[in-house]
Amino acid sequence: MAKIIKAPRGTQDILGSEVYQWQFLEKLLRETAALYGFKEMRTPTFEEMALFKRSVGDTTDVVQKEMYQVQAEKGQDLYGLKPEGTAGAVRAAIENGLLKEALPLKICYITPCFRHERPQAGRLREFHQFGVEMFGSQSPSADVEVISIAKHIFDLLGLENITLSINSIGCPTCRAEYHKALKAYFEQYRDQLCGTCLERLEKNPMRILDCKSPVCSEIAKGAPVVLDYLCDECKEHFEGVKTRLKALEIDFEIDPNIVRGLDYYTKTVFEFISNDLGAQSTVCGGGRYDGLVSQMGGDQTPALGFGMGLERLLLVLKEQGIEIPAPEPCELYIGSMGEAANIKACSLAHKLRTEGFFVECDTMNRSVKAQMKYANKISARFSMILGDAELESGKATLKDMAGGEPREVSFETEQLAQVLYDANLAKMTDELAEQMGDTALADLMGFKG
RNA sequence: GUGGAUAUAGCGUAGCUGGUUAACGCGCCAGAUUGUGGCUCUGGAGAGCGAGAGUUCGAAUCUCUCUAUCCACCCCA
Numbered sequence: 262m263a264k265i266i267k268a269p270r271g272t273q274d275i276l277g278s279e280v281y282q283w284q285f286l287e288k289l290l291r292e293t294a295a296l297y298g299f300k301e302m303r304t305p306t307f308e309e310m311a312l313f314k315r316s317v318g319d320t321t322d323v324v325q326k327e328m329y330q331v332q333a334e335k336g337q338d339l340y341g342l343k344p345e346g347t348a349g350a351v352r353a354a355i356e357n358g359l360l361k362e363a364l365p366l367k368i369c370y371i372t373p374c375f376r377h378e379r380p381q382a383g384r385l386r387e388f389h390q391f392g393v394e395m396f397g398s399q400s401p402s403a404d405v406e407v408i409s410i411a412k413h414i415f416d417l418l419g420l421e422n423i424t425l426s427i428n429s430i431g432c433p434t435c436r437a438e439y440h441k442a443l444k445a446y447f448e449q450y451r452d453q454l455c456g457t458c459l460e461r462l463e464k465n466p467m468r469i470l471d472c473k474s475p476v477c478s479e480i481a482k483g484a485p486v487v488l489d490y491l492c493d494e495c496k497e498h499f500e501g502v503k504t505r506l507k508a509l510e511i512d513f514e515i516d517p518n519i520v521r522g523l524d525y526y527t528k529t530v531f532e533f534i535s536n537d538l539g540a541q542s543t544v545c546g547g548g549r550y551d552g553l554v555s556q557m558g559g560d561q562t563p564a565l566g567f568g569m570g571l572e573r574l575l576l577v578l579k580e581q582g583i584e585i586p587a588p589e590p591c592e593l594y595i596g597s598m599g600e601a602a603n604i605k606a607c608s609l610a611h612k613l614r615t616e617g618f619f620v621e622c623d624t625m626n627r628s629v630k631a632q633m634k635y636a637n638k639i640s641a642r643f644s645m646i647l648g649d650a651e652l653e654s655g656k657a658t659l660k661d662m663a664g665g666e667p668r669e670v671s672f673e674t675e676q677l678a679q680v681l682y683d684a685n686l687a688k689m690t691d692e693l694a695e696q697m698g699d700t701a702l703a704d705l706m707g708f709k710g
Numbered sequence: 711g712u713g714g715a716u717a718u719a720g721c722g723u724a725g726c727u728g729g730u731u732a733a734c735g736c737g738c739c740a741g742a743u744u745g746u747g748g749c750u751c752u753g754g755a756g757a758g759c760g761a762g763a764g765u766u767c768g769a770a771u772c773u774c775u776c777u778a779u780c781c782a783c784c785c786c787a
Contacts, residue, residue, distance in 0.1 A: 272776075322785050326711080345787080374787075379711080382781065390787055522786060532787095543787060570787030598745060631739090633747035646746060662747070 271386025318524025364397030383541035394566035401501030592634035
């Protein structure tokens, strides 16, 4: 036996037993975004490294130590597998002239992302992000529109205990002031800070606020707060965001310690956090990046967006016991005995499938008993066995696997199709009744009649 | 990159202080009167115990190395 090759570390096979959850989620995501006018965009899985260096940031951990780099041919520029979705989206928007059209431009995407990190609960090397990006508006109403999409999605899924934290990290001018103040503050504790924080002190003092080490976080408590250093414009913008969030009745808390690790963020930054997730508790994170488009070579265009981790979302759903409806099982299993009957069964199945029914027939050459067992295992709604007798009479016994009365049917396609159709109708009515309650359904029927 | 835990059939587990053909549940296959599932019963296939080395008369059980997985740091969705 040849050695079995395993999936790369930190990657996952999404199998039949769970793909339907992904499909359900992806559909809900796209449809919800569409309600807000966000159109899906698909961009390449890999881009030039330079793109990520310029957008995400040359000094960020993500670019510096977590990227998968690929070299197609010797001497060519390096490519990188996308570690997040914004960079590619911004590039595509500029390259295709989308920002010259009527603004705002609203786009969304579902994409795999790659980061070479140590895998952990809620953290994979290949993971999937749903993201939205909105270009052209500097109004706080854009911030709130984007935030409300995420909130809307959580509500639709029935998730609880997802808290929204927001902060403003200001524009480049007020942030410069803040950096100065922060640096001055932390300088006093130079000898107590951890090694990484000492580096941060030079490169990006804001990151010290995020440090989990007990000493640093204790020191950070007394540090100056960004919000006190915002310029008038940024302050006003932040106020605008807050009042609008309140108007939409979206609960939030202000967390001055939210510092996104991607360089492009400005002004509003936010996170949706779930405590059902373990250490990686952010389900959705995003913010404004007013400088990014011009930095990437486009016209100065304010913009913002968020990324949402799909596997984390699925984890929270699971943790909260929220079940995604499983797909409908097979409607009819057509068993057969003997060559002639098998051929008939196959052609019958084929015809019914072209009519849109989910039908299965025997392809394993098994005994009738085994075929019935199989029909039961796949939760087929009806089953029917074809043999010489049936071929001769043109009739077969249609068995209701759930225990209803078996009945004799001609296996002409139309008749079978009619039976399956009726069964579906009956089932839908039942489900509707269950959903609405008997009285409501009675009312509806009464109203119709 | 750092730390801790774990690693036994397809899946989930048992295997006490080392001792004959590694056990159980689920799943899979086949039977319980001939062409019909679900419940029950019976039988069967399937791992040589993550990989490699060592200690020992003898190791899934002890030691070492490696690898992988999980969790945490870090980072972030």
